[in-house]
Amino acid sequence: MLYRKRRRDASRSYGDCDYDERARAMKKWDGFDGAILGPASIWNGNTRVEVLVYDGDAMRDILMKRDSMSMEDAREFIEYNLEGAYIGEDTPVIVWTNDLYWEEEE
Numbered sequence: 001m002l003y004r005k006r007r008r009d010a011s012r013s014y015g016d017c018d019y020d021e022r023a024r025a026m027k028k029w030d031g032f033d034g035a036i037l038g039p040a041s042i043w044n045g046n047t048r049v050e051v052l053v054y055d056g057d058a059m060r061d062i063l064m065k066r067d068s069m070s071m072e073d074a075r076e077f078i079e080y081n082l083e084g085a086y087i088g089e090d091t092p093v094i095v096w097t098n099d100l101y102w103e104e105e106e
Helices: 019-025 056-066 071-083
Strands: 036-044 047-055 094-096
Touching: 036 094, 047 056, 056 071, 056 094, 071 094
Parallel strands: 047 094
Antiparallel strands: 036 047
16 A cells, blocks of 8 residues: 555654644545545646546445445545535545556457
8 A cells, every 4th residue: 555654753744843733734534534645746637726636446345334325336436526526626636546447459
């Protein structure tokens, strides 16, 4: 898995201020802190925007455990309610680290 929790007393430097301070200013999906991979800088038009990046598989696991959803229901919930949402130019990004794309053999 790409996400590795850091110790609470460890501090990371991110740009000109502490990582935690910068992360607090970014928009977050409530209840999914355990699925945060970290920050990313993306281009929105001609503006560089900092957003949080989430692991979609970890978000699905959280929903399955916390809300007793099936794998399919959790994935559908994320796709419809979170991936489909726009909450501003700094909307968090969700990546699916374990998705496989199958190509049909000809």
